[in-house]
Amino acid sequence: MKVSDKMSFDGSFTHSMRNELASILKTGRVSKINQPYPNELILTIRAKSKNQQLLLSANPTYARVQLTKIPYVNPSVPSNFTMIMRKHLSGAILTNIEQLDNDRVLRFLFTSRNELGDQTELCLVVEIMARHSNIILVDQKTNKIIDAIKHVGSDVNRYRILLPGATYINPPKQDVQNPFKKASFDDINKLIIDFPNVQVLAANVRKNIQGLGKDTSLALASYLHDDNKTETNFKKFFDQFDHPTPTLSNIANNKINFTAFPYPGTIKNKVYSTLSELLDSYYAERAQHDRVREQGAVLIQVVKKQLKKNRTKLKRLNRDLAETENADEFKIKGEILTTYLHKITRGMNSIELPNYYDNNSSLAIKLSNQLSPSENAQRYFKKYQKLKNAVKYLAEQIELTKQEIDYFENIQSQIELAKPEDLVDIRFELEQGHYLKDHEQRNKKKKAKRRKINKPEAFTSSDGTEILVGKNNLQNERLTMHTADKRETWLHTKNIPGSHVIIRSFAPSEQTLTEAATLAAYFSKARDSSKVPVDYTKVKHIRKPNGAKPGFVIYDSQQTLFITPTEEAVEKLKN
Template sequence: MAFDGITVAALAQEFKNKFTDGRLYKIAQTENDELTLTIKNGKAQYKLLISANASLPLTYITEESKPSPMTAPNFCMLLRKHINNGRIINITQPGLERILDFEIQHLDDLGDIRQKHLIVELMGKHSNIIFCDENNMILDSIKHVSAVMSSVRQVLPGKDYFIPDTMDKFDPLSVSKEEFFNTVFSKPINLSKAIYTSFTGISPTIAESICYAAKFDSSIPANVLEHGNQNLIWIQFYELMNKIKKGEFTPVIYEKDDLPVDFSAVRLSTHSDCNEIIYDDMSSLLRNYYAKKNLHTRMRQKSSDLRRVVTNALEKDRKKFAIQEKQMKDTLKKDKYKVYGELLTTYGYSIEPGAKKFDTINFYTNEPISIPLDPTISPIENAKKFFDKYAKLKRTNEALSDIIIETKKSIDYLETVSASIDIATSENDLKAIKDELIQTGYIKFKRTGKKEKIVNKPLHFISSDGFHMYVGKNNIQNENLTFKVANGNDWWFHSKTFPGSHVIVKCEGKELPDATFEEAARLAAHFSKGCNQDKVEIDYIQRKQVKKVAGAMPGFVIYHTNYSMAITPDITGIQEII
């Protein structure tokens, strides 16, 4: 979700509560389009990140310290000259615009009290940080906008500052019911679009939520809604704006499958299928949201090389397996050629020279059979030709029998590695998988000095009945869990049909309750390639029944007697021990 006007309103309230009467202790320009302000207010000290990045404009209180350049840029030097040690006397948001105005009081060179404005515009590619005097004249900005770049508004020193044209949009905080009706319900466009194009600061997500809360399809044209239904939309809109005016914000992140999907300063009615995580303020929400987003992005980038290695090897093996299966299918004809040879050896004396086929009775089945012949050679030479073909196909069949098994084992193994990459949550997880691929020969080992020791532990959960459950995150860890961590009477769980993790439940000599069996099975289903299925069949058995095959790939085991259950891969409510 972009920084809409409601998110900015929540931040304005938070900043006003924390920064009013605070002093600007430090000013740093950590990036070309980013400032970090250190603000002291009483005993509290805050770091405020302000980014005018075109793709990700944002501002929030951060705990991270970023290094500053050796030589401060001109804009940073100007701010330090004028407002370093200045006192923040007010923070405002005009209407519901995506704009924050920091009003700062300071002493000039003569010791007189002056006021300046640091204006933060969080408007996508038009985002900027603009420094103005008390008369709203621009002193400088972090991005200069010339007449060549924009004919509507120049952002240059000496120019007057004004809020950009909002295309005749209304301020949603002050709009009347009559204006709302006349504006929204006169548009022949879908309902949600009619709402967010009519008012400043309203995002498409908020508009969708208003429609959903009023129980209307957001895609219906706004101008076909009947008056009674129009009133239901107005009620939802009015209640939301009333909450904003009162400062009743509920910062919330919506997550699905442990990944952040959306965030908002108010509850949304459109994410009923997501987990809702409430925060005390917008800054802590944004810190967590972008930390998780960045972790997910970084993990995806760092895992891309491993995925490419595994995907390429899988494609190669699958093509090889398809060819081998076709060749194996062809070898099944070998017995036919042996019969041809034997029949020609037995009855060849009766065949006339130059015959193109020989019709006889197959003495194995007592059924008629027609044998194709090469008319340029004798029947005995035809028989030898068929025997040679039989011998070749027999040799191919014997060789392929072992090769196909090895190729299938390789495919199965690579699919388990792919599943391990899917559940990796840290860089150490990926390093462990890379080490495994080096050990198994899929990645060439390159000596780069002293080998780094990787600290990589299995996932650890505790059941509702208090039993400890462990989940392997790669094949070597799976093997270690099964044969070193688990005792003979502990229980072992694994997906029956999908590659996935080994799950071990430590019994400590006790009998497992049904609830623990189900929770362990849910873990095995969730940490498998079948995690998106409605239900996954899980095999479970005592560890002493699980055997490792000598010379097999890491994590490969066999078992002969087991129990099975079909279970949902949802692990909501299972407590993880960090």
């Protein structure tokens, strides 16, 4: 799905989210603190006898605050920021959540105990401001910054220094009105009169009312234009932020957007029970792709470098192979020189002789004036033999280079489809192949220990049959060559990089076979294509050639299905 670039996490949506979080988390105790990604913090808060994962994101593109049920993989070594958060907030009680006017700034107020046992009051500020987003821990009594997830010095911002020890200053206040505290509506009435066009009215309302994104201001303008009851319609609009109906909607250009309630001019796609569930659904794929790109930057660079190197090598090899097509010319010239040696004398640079291979037509042959007639003839025979020997070598090298290109295109496809936790296996594979240096500096004991490969992703077909999908080469190899029973069914896209898929049944139904083929097509380089060819055969027909790279197999006795994969079909099969 395509998501909107005009997302609605504005001040008004922040107002709704504050209410939701306060109702669930207030008086809760912080039990865990993790930083799974550089700009994101997860606080596990025990509230009302349940553990809640509070996601605080200062991601430049996806900054937000929400509860989340999406599992995260934490780094083996916590960051300095995480350690400071744990030192000050572990065991802390959340006393309140405040919003700065109707701005995209939330303040999480905590009471805690310091190392001496004295009670402390702390404020965790989350500023949702695109690339300026930040998470800042502040001592409430002194208003001094304890730490920030992004340090901002005076060389970047003279007005606000966000460094440990600096005094915390709120973001600059704008000359706009908080819609939830608005009492007079004369200015709005004037705007309606001055700007009867909804689009123009929306732009001008946005300049006067705080916390309105483009889509929210347009929705408000539609409400205001409904009739002459300006105050009633204004309050009716903003009252819905206090009683939200979390909605995923279809908007223009086949894009999806999230809102606290259905906006005019959009087509309702799906309604969720909470704003947090709405955001989990909306951000799941896009935020994950961004995290993979961020965490897998080194892997992506290695793969791109290898692809560029091998594609350049393949061009050169093909060029050299084309040159060998002229090998017979050198043989003919050598034989003609041998026949007419008596006509050649040392010191000649060239000679024209009858070509008895072509009706005795004249053939010009270059000579070296430093060689004897016989040596000139032998020179052409040597060139011929060298090129003939090169044909076999070049053909082998071309095949090996094509295999390398296929391999790295496959890895590239796997990274595009990977979850953050899948990158660990891909990194390990590249290290094993000596394409990437092992930065972990394992000692001998750790090296001797066999590394555990992540489990393949599990799905369930309509009739309850388990389907397993490998997400990278190491998972593919483990799944096909070690986990699967020889009588089970194996699927893979035909001549297209993709996942190995196993149906855990000896006699799968036609429906299960089609659903498994859908997974094979979706988890391949052709996921956005139609009529993708997917081969299937029994596992007993799968073989791995000696010396082949991880995940590479050959097979026979296959049949082929043609599948057009969709995200909706895959979602239905998820466990």
